[in-house]
Amino acid sequence: MKQKVYITRKLPDEIVDRMREKYEVRMWEEEEIPVPREVLEKEIEPVDGLFCLLTEKIDQPLLENAKNLKVVANMAVGYNNIDVDEARARGVVVTNTPGVLTETTADLTFALLMATARRIPEASEYLRHGKWETWSPMQLTGQDVHGATLGIIGLGRIGEAVARRAKGFNMNVLYHNRSRHHEAEEALDLQYVEFDELLKESDFVCVLTPLTKETENMIGREQLAKMKKTAILINTARGGIVNEDALYDALKNNEIWAAGLDVFVKEPVSVKHRLLTLPNLVTIPHIGSASIQTRMKMAEVAAMNLMCVLDGEEAPNKIRE
Ligand code: GLV
Ligand code: GLV
Numbered sequence: 001m002k003q004k005v006y007i008t009r010k011l012p013d014e015i016v017d018r019m020r021e022k023y024e025v026r027m028w029e030e031e032e033i034p035v036p037r038e039v040l041e042k043e044i045e046p047v048d049g050l051f052c053l054l055t056e057k058i059d060q061p062l063l064e065n066a067k068n069l070k071v072v073a074n075m076a077v078g079y080n081n082i083d084v085d086e087a088r089a090r091g092v093v094v095t096n097t098p099g100v101l102t103e104t105t106a107d108l109t110f111a112l113l114m115a116t117a118r119r120i121p122e123a124s125e126y127l128r129h130g131k132w133e134t135w136s137p138m139q140l141t142g143q144d145v146h147g148a149t150l151g152i153i154g155l156g157r158i159g160e161a162v163a164r165r166a167k168g169f170n171m172n173v174l175y176h177n178r179s180r181h182h183e184a185e186e187a188l189d190l191q192y193v194e195f196d197e198l199l200k201e202s203d204f205v206c207v208l209t210p211l212t213k214e215t216e217n218m219i220g221r222e223q224l225a226k227m228k229k230t231a232i233l234i235n236t237a238r239g240g241i242v243n244e245d246a247l248y249d250a251l252k253n254n255e256i257w258a259a260g261l262d263v264f265v266k267e268p269v270s271v272k273h274r275l276l277t278l279p280n281l282v283t284i285p286h287i288g289s290a291s292i293q294t295r296m297k298m299a300e301v302a303a304m305n306l307m308c309v310l311d312g313e314e315a316p317n318k319i320r321e
Contacts, residue, residue, distance in 0.1 A: 003048040003310050004068070008035045008056050015299045023049065023310065041065055049306045051075065058082040063090055071309035075302040077101055078238055080211040084319055094319045095305035098157065100297040101289035106161030108262065108288045109236045113204055116232050116260035116282040118142040143203065143230060143257065146170050151202030153218070154209025154237065155181050162206060163188050174198050199226040204234060211238035219243060224250040231256045236288045239264040244275060251278045262288050
């Protein structure tokens, strides 16, 4: 009997076909609507493998339903949507897609940093709304990126790739991380600093750490208060790392200069969220890894991980915490 696989969102045919050759595959056929929880609860019951996205919460009650499950393959590098301890306790392998999205996510992080510093969305709206009447000395002026100090929180693969881009802009790069990366410090001329020092010294603070119990609300009132009044906060990691109430107040009261967010605590963020009323917030809908090439690679890597486990092999991207 063929093993069973459930895919929680419509994927490109070529990826699905590869899995269909070997397994009995069912898939949620929508692209823009996530699988409802009740549907997933039923679908997961008989399956050996689950291919999922960061929009699905793979928690204890759900895993309870999945008596045959051997692998949860997440199509993302972050896996805070999955209860990895619970999965492990049940002998379920969890995998992610590191590596393939590093450069694409670093590109987007830098794009958001520059768009925020130079007020690009606001300037574009200004023109489209017919406000451009003349060239004027201080019109739509922003902050310089070149030569500024960038503080990277979390020097993983993406953090390093952002640091490399920053060096091309002649930035001074500081980082804070659980462990020091001496090789990267040497190769990229980075300076390791304590968290508080990073907050105090940086013109741009860039959040690039995974969301865990330790990093949740890592940037709150106290941390925002330590930042420069001219500082810009960029978050392309996970919303929960930054406290949104504290960020709202800091932006509203001009305690920091601006923020660029690709991620929110609750996604999709409501258009009524009060952060979205602020002119000094630049925001995009969790598109860090969204290039055609990279999303295809992520789907391929997730499928490969799933197939490895179902075929009794070691998955290349097994989460080991
Ligand atoms: C996207 O946010 C990812 O974790 O891959
Ligand atoms: C993600 O791949 C990271 O380690 O930054």
